[in-house]
Amino acid sequence: MTLLELYTRYNRVWIPDEEQVWKSAEIKQDFHPGDDVLELLLEDSTECHYPVDPSKPVLPPLRNPDILVGENDLTALSYLHEPAVLHNLKVRFVESRIIYTYCGIILVAINPYKQLPIYGDAIIHAYSGQNMGDMDPHIFAVAEEAYKQMARNHKNQSIIVSGESGAGKTVSARYAMRYFAVVSKSGNKNRVEDKVLASNPITEAVGNAKTTRNDNSSRFGKYTEISFDKKYRIIGANMRTYLLEKSRVVFQADNERNYHIFYQMCSCADLPEFQSLRLMSADKFLYTRLGGDITIEGVDDKSDMNETRRTFSLLGLKEDFQADVFKVLAAILHLGNVEIRDQGTDKSSVSPCDPHLAVFCELLEVSADGLLRWLCNRRIVLSAETVVKPVPKERALTARDALAKQIYAHLFDCIINRINTALQVPGKQHAFIGVLDIYGFETFDTNSFEQFCINYANEKLQQQFNLHVFKLEQEEYMKEVIPWTLIDFYDNQPVIDLIEAKLGIMDLLDEECLFPQGTDQSWLQKLYNYLDANPLFEKPRLSNTAFVIQHFADKVEYQCKGFLEKNRDALYEELVDTMRASKLSFLANFFQEEELKPSANKGFKVKPARPPVKPTNKQLRTSVGDKFRSSLFLLMETLNATTPHYVRCIKPNDEKLPFEYDSRRVVQQLRACGVLETIRISAQSYPSRWTYIEFYSRYSILMSHVEADVRDKKETCKCVLQRLIQDSNQYKFGRTKIFFRAGQVAYLEKLRLDRLREACVTIQKRFRAWSQRRKYLRMRDAAIVLQQYIRGQRSIRKTVTAEALKQGWAAVVIQRHWRGYRMRQIYQAVCRATITIQAFTRGWTARKQYKKMMEAHKAMILQKYTRAWLARRRFQTMRRLVLNVQLSYRVQQLRKKIEEQTKENRGLMERLTTLANSHSQSTDRLQGLEMQLEKVTSLKESLEAREKKTKEETSLTIAELQRQIDEVNLDKQNLEKKFEASIKEAKENFDHLNSSLREEMENEARLRKVAENNMEIKKQDFEKEVVILKEEIRRLKEERVGLQRKMEEGEQVNSDLQEQIVQLTKHVKVIPELRRDLNNMQNERNNMDRRIKQQSELARAKMREIARHLLGGFVEEEVLLGITSDDSEKIYEPEDLPEAFEGLQKATRILENHQKEQKEKYETQMEGLKLKVDHLQNENSKLQNLFQEKSNVTESIRQEVSRLTSENSWIPELKLQVSELQRQKQELEDRVLEQSKELEDKNTEINNILQIKISEESSQRRYFEEKAKELEDAKVKLEDRVEELEEENDHLKKQQLMENEAKRKLREETSILTAENMDFEEQLDHKDRLIKKLQNQIKSLEASQKAKQNSSIPKEYLGMLEYKREDESRLVQNVILDLQPKGVVVNMIPCLPAYILFMCVRHADYLNDDAKLKSLMSAIICGVKKVIVSRCKDFELLSFWLSNTHQLINCLKQYSGEEEFLKQSSPRQRKNCLRNFDLSEHRQIFSDLAIHIYHQFITVLQKILTPAIVPGMLEHESLQGISSMKPTGFRKRSSSMYEESKNFTISSIIKQLSVFLSTMMHHGMDQNLINQVIKQLFFLIGATTLNQIMLRKDMCSCRKGMQIRCNISYLEEWLKEKDLQSSLSMETLTPLSQAAWLLQVNKSTDEDAKEITEKCTELNPVQVVKILNSYTPIDDFEKRVTSSFVRKVQSLFTHEGSTQLMLDTDFHFQVTFPFRSSSQALELLQVPTSLHLDFLTRV
Secondary structure: OOOHHHOOOOOEEEEEEOOOEEEEEEEOOOOOOOOOEEEEEEOOOOEEEEEOOOOOOOOOOEOOOOOOOOOOEHHHOOOOOHHHHHHHHHHHHHHOOOOEEEEOOEEEEEOOOOOOOOOOHHHHHHHOOOOOOOOOOOHHHHHHHHHHHHHHHOOOEEEEEEEOOOOOHHHHHHHHHHHHHHHHOOOOOOOHHHHHHHHHHHHHHHHEEOOOOOOOEEOOEEEEEEEEOOOOOEEEEEEEEEOOOHHHHOOOOOOOOOEHHHHHHHHOOOOHHHHHHOOOOHHHOHHHHOOOOOOOOOOOHHHHHHHHHHHHHHOOOOHHHHHHHHHHHHHHHHHHOOOEEEOOOOOEEEOOOOHHHHHHHHHHOOOHHHHHHHHOEEEEEOOOOEEEEEOOHHHHHHHHHHHHHHHHHHHHHHHHHHHHHHHEOOOOOOEEEEEEEOOOOOOOOOEOHHHHHHHHHHHHHHHHHHHHHHHHHHHHHHHOOOOOOOOOOOOOHHHHHHHHOOOOHHHHHHHHHOOOOOOHHHHHHHHHHHHOOOOOEEOOOOOOOEEEEEOOOOEEEEEOOOHHHHHHOOEOHHHHHHHHOOOOHHHHHHHHHHHHOHHHOOOOEOOOOOOOOOOOHHHHOOOHHHHHHHHHHHHHHHHHOOEEEEEEEEOOOOOOOOOOOOHHHHHHHHHHHOHHHHHHHHHOOOOEEEEHHHHHHHHHHHOOHHHHOOOOHHHHHHHHHHHHOOOHHHEEEOOOEEEEOOOHHHHHHHHHHHHHHHHHHHHHHHHHHHHHHHHHHHHHHHHHHHHHHHHHHHHHHOOOOHHHHHHHHHHHHHHHHHHHHHHHHHHHHHHHHHHHHHHHHHHHHHHHHHHHHHHHHHHHHHHHHHHHHHHHHHHHHHHHHHHHHHHHHHHHHHHHHHHHHHHHHHHHHHHHHHHHHHHHHHHHHHHHHHHHHHHHHHOHHHHHHHHHHHHHHHHHHHHHHHHHHHHHHHHHHHHHHHHHHHHHHHHHHHHHHHHHOHHHHHHHHHHHHHHHHHHHHHHHHHHHHHHHHHHHHHHHHHHHHHHHHHHHHHHHHHHHHHHHHHHHHHOHHHHHHHHHHHHHHHHHHHHHHHHHHHHHHHHHHHHHHHHHHHHOOOOOHHHHHHHOOOOOOOOOOHHHHHHHHHHHHHHHHHHHHHHHHHHHHHHHHHHHHHHHHHOHHHHHHHHHHHHHHHHHHHHHHHHHHHHHHHOHHHHHHHHHHHHHHHHHHHHHHHHHHHHHHHHHHHHHHHHHHHHHHHHHHHHHHHHHHHHHHHHHHHHHHHHHHHHHHHHHHHHHHHHHHHHHHHHHHHHHHHHHHHHHOHHHHHHHHHHHHHHHHHHHHHHHHHHHHHHHHOOOOOOOOOOOEEOOHHHHHHHHHHHHHOOOOOOHHHHHOOOHHHHHHHHHHHHHHHOOOHHHHHHHHHHHHHHHHHHHHHOOOOHHHHHHHHHHHHHHHHHHHHOOOOHHHOOOOOHHHHHOOOOOOOOHHHHHHHHHHHHHHHHHHHHHHHHHHHHHHHHHHHHOOOOOOOHHHOOOOOOOHHHHOOOOOOOOOHHHHHHHHHHHHHHHHHOOOOHHHHHHHHHHHHHHHHHHHHHHHHHOHHHOOHHHHHHHHHHHHHHHHHHHHOOOHHHOHHHHHHHHHHHHHHHHOOOOOHHHHHHHHHHOOOOOHHHHHHHHHHOOOOOOOOOOOOHHHHHHHHHHOOOOOOOOOOOOOOOOOOOOOOOOOOOOOHHHOOOOHHHOOOOOEEO
8 A cells, every 4th residue: 555545634734833843633535646735634623725736746745643653663663754752752751741752863862841750760770671562662662672681792882972961961871870880780899980970070070061051061071981890890090081161161141050060169268178278259250250140040059069069089089189189179169359450551460469469379389470461462483583562451351261171170180080090900801881971962042162162073973873873773674584675864074074174174273373473353254255155065145254164963054253263272381380380289280281182182272482392284284173072083993893882861851850842952863863763764764673473463354264264374464464555665674573654553453443433333233233123112012001091091081071161160260269359358468567567667766866966975075175185184184294394404403503512612611611710719709809808907916927827838839839840841841743754654644645645646745745844843842842941931030939939038037027026015106007018018018919920920921831732732622711711810829720721731632631542543544444445445345325325415415405495485483492491591501500510610620630640741741652653663664554555556457457468459359350351340339339238337447446535525416417409300310210219229229229219308397498399309200200200111110119109208208296196106216206297299290100109119010910811721731631632722822832932831830930039029018018909910810810701712721721720729828938928819710710610510401500609709691601601621521511400600790890801900999108117227327338318418
């Protein structure tokens, strides 16, 4: 039977489709030769006319029967072609969840992007020893086949694993090696198989990286030879690598990473063993942050680093080697951060102080000067001289990156060599199995040198693959003795010749690399000139910098930029010499090997000035392409010498979704990996092969009885085939198999189905006949029974008369009328009763309502008066509270004043008491003198006794004066000693203060000099006063001598008087003369008294001056007045001199007290100094907080004082209290007088004790001398402490220098980032802001330290910002118009612009400037409106300003002063309320603006989310296993239009919702507002999805209901995860949930209808009926909903619902802006400098 004869009715074919690649169609009528069209019926019931050329009919490929779909081996399909392969893979992968499928000798492995439990040891043991086709396809089956063939055939094997990046090559190779390690059962104690497996983490760490297609992509080719001994146990392994992607070390594309090892090291930077490497976070290094994200989801770099180090140790690589490896890797990272500055057009430079350069040189132990020089210069050797030429910045950066790449390539090779050494175990290799993990065919938007080499390697592998497949086919035919005919297969030798032949692409590339001035463009021009005639080489039409090669898989366009540089891999010889001179032997050996083996050079290097050995021309031609070609040649030789096994890894989708199948992506990879070529080769001959046993058991139904009786089954099969298929060319009989051409098995399946169908029809015919006969017999029996009953009824009717019938009808009429009358009577009675009841009831209700209204009215009146009374009482209570507070404060002030006045009064009372005492004494003395005069005149007889008494008193007085003079001398000496001790103490105090405050050196020195000068002056004055005092004492001595002389004269006078008395007795007549003489003597006595008085006054003045000099610097004038009274009449007698001396003693005691106070002060200062030194660091950290607290307290006190001062009108009310206080003052004064009297009595006692104290002065003097020695020792200790403080100060200076160095490093790093990473300006901005913040913190700390040193009080802020009126536009421009929501500063403090604007508003209110406030508010509103209008589609900006507007409204409410908004405010916030203006109107304007922003924000979110709702909620199949149950006609938008539209899923919706939520939370939006936004979005999802269900019949199915409910559960889980249940968002999905339930519930019985009406409460009857009518069954066991059931449901809907079929998706819930108090302290808020708001001043 020919292939054309198979195109009959009901057979299905595959037709091309742009979206689905291939789609199925059913043939409507048989195709006959000569027809020009093939009539088809698509699966969606649409007709299609497929055009056919009658002369050369090319018909669409036939579809395999369903029995063949899902085969383990694709070559077992009857129709072998591309759509059959694609469909079979899809069925197995998507429906059966089988990721492995055979395609001849190829194992097709589709990456599931999910961990599957099919790789355990039990699975390995299950596949061990099994034949390849006995079990399901598996990577273990391929590994077992290779292992078995090695053991059976004693031949080396190879497993070639290839595929795109992200297809799972590395994992497949790892599982294959794991299989060998498990089944080999090595008895070696070294556990070589464990080491072989342990090599994978190391090679993946240094050779794998994250790409856009794969999180663990191998960036090098690897061929691992696993060695086996004669017992086929692993004895070692060896790895060979190919084409490491060195460029990744210095550059990564977006969303890609560098090699894993760099990030693993950075994650362990805090470990002690990595401290010496000076590592930082990966985002701080240039070479690791170029790709953006430095992390991989689900990957812990730190744990991976531990695993890498563990495997290093497992392989026997010592800690020293690991340390050297980590040093080199860390040095590469630091090298990338070396900043190269542009010094002009042709010059560049590197700062010698570059920290990363220093670390690089330190780690690698290389010369910093040499590296610094040769990074920015190159040496050119001329004929007569050597010239050092600077290079521009671009070439210097290239040299730096080339050095980094070269070091990493050497390090990679070194690690591989050490691993190979560790994997070598003593023993002879008997065989090996090689596992090749190599990159598959690659094509990107931009293809460069790496893709060219990769595709070149794949061309070579494809050629080897084609030859091997052709060879296997030939062997199979020869084995079965089938006539062999030449099969035409694709040979890609022309493409290989185009690349590697003479004057080919690589040859011309190497030639161009030899020219120093060669460029990519000149090389490309040569390609155009030499290869233009080659049909496989093309020049793009729209590009002069690219070329196109027709590879076996597809056309690839290569960009020529970078080909020469990457092929040369140039590195300056000077840098090589610098590395070679390294003291780190590990690094130096890299470049020593290069010197010893020039053929192993990684690239062309600049010729040195004095090369020791001139390289040959062959060595000069060595390039990356040559080396890669050589290594590829060796690889092909190895593979050709082994038996290959092929594993082709397929990437099912680009989104890395588990078990998602994208046909377009899969078919591209199938074409590129050779699977379809294998199918094509197989299809050209006899692709279908059945054994005779299988054929007999399968198609025995087609055999006749005669054929089935033949015992030889082989002959039976031949006879059957010859009878069924007339054309013998359609099949061939082999030795053990029957070979069929394409389509013949399908034809046999068709014959088999026809035979089965005929048998089924026969069975159905017999069964239906039996069933109908049985039914007929039952009906006949029923008819007989009916006839019997009918005949009986007829006989009964004949017996009934007409009169009986009339009477019966009459009785019925009478009954009807009577019953009607009775019912009317009852109805009327009920009506009357009802009306009566209603009347009374309504009257009672009206009266009750009136009564309630009156009660309410009266209650309102009572409430009005009660509330007024309560308000007045609250006001009075508040006023009394305020008055009490004011009164208490003023009472405190008055008490302070009273205490001060009391102190003053006490001093005055002391003075008054002294004056009163002196006055009373003077009065007493005057009275005594008068009495003496009277006695002299009246009692002449007592004159002698009086004269004796006078003599005795005079002698006592002289003795007393002598004693007082001696005491004065002694006191003078004591005072001099105490004065000297005081001077010493003062000096020591100054020295102590100087040492404790060393940071104020200049001020303290000046103060010390001034103090020393003052003390010197005082000392001189004291010395002068002492001299004067000595002179005064000498004069007093002279006066005493004069007084003694006068007393002698008085005695002489007395003797004369006695003689005169004697004479008087004798001569009475001489009495008048005696009276005259007595008067003269009295006058002389008065004169003597006056002279004594004057001398006493002079002595008193001198003593007062002495007391002033002694105590003038320590006590006040009032105390001096109390000690030395100004009463001129106090001291005029000798007996009053002790009182003067007592004053001097008081001065001495005061001086002693002062000295004690100075001593205590000194000790206190010593203790304070120690505490200060001990807690210096703590004080520095706490100083700012203390100053802030102090400023807060000072501010509160100042405001309270100002407030109380403003309320001085209440002072008159306190006059009565003041008078009462004055009365109390008078009483206190009286008490003071009483106490002064008591003190006077005590003074007398003190005078008695004074003599005792004078004796104690000597002992105190000795004590002071000892104390002076101790103070001298303390001074020495303080000097030592000063030295320690100076050392500490030097240490602090060094720390400051280190901080400056750190700041300089940060600035240099910032400049590097700014110069080389323009694509990451946002991240750099973040770092700059952080650096500035740190600098501001350092400055603030320095300022606080300086403020502490100066003992100045920090400035206190009120939380306001001052600006000038002309700067208003700049404020709006910087804070509103130019502000970006993604900036670092605005993200550090959420709603920062709102706080800044409100602080400006507060200042305008503080100034009471109405015009300024209105202008500012208008400018803010206009600015926000302008930015919202200009960027109305930016949801991040809308979220940002919605949050800030809401916060600004909250600030206006919180600081409005209204009590309802002050409940949660702090006391400071309560004090900072607005004072002068009511901004409630502006609040309303801002609320309207916020509502506008909210609606605009919702609109933008809806536009973003709407495109994903229908694909994600309805079309995407997120439930596992549901995709194979789609109803006919499904449009497959999400899986077939990959390139035209995004593949939205429920995950896409959840991800987008998460983006919205994170943005709102990032901007500090209120949680209540977030809940409202999420609720609105959920309503949109539910309404849009439900509307689509109503409009799309294909969505109304049971499976779709399950899918919708699953998606709803995902949304509910997301709400729980984000803690958003309080938003009530799930209530908006209730209609959708009920619709999904309606699709799944049974819809047949009355109970089902009742359940539907009870549960579908959120759906109106129209929507329920629409869903029931649109329900479409997709399985045979399902039934459509009957119309009667729909009508039954309609009748059960008693409630009148809406008649709208669609939900209004534009409906918006009413938005509310709840008030929430802010805890942000405005006075602590600082304006970042990055906002450029220098014109604002904090107030």
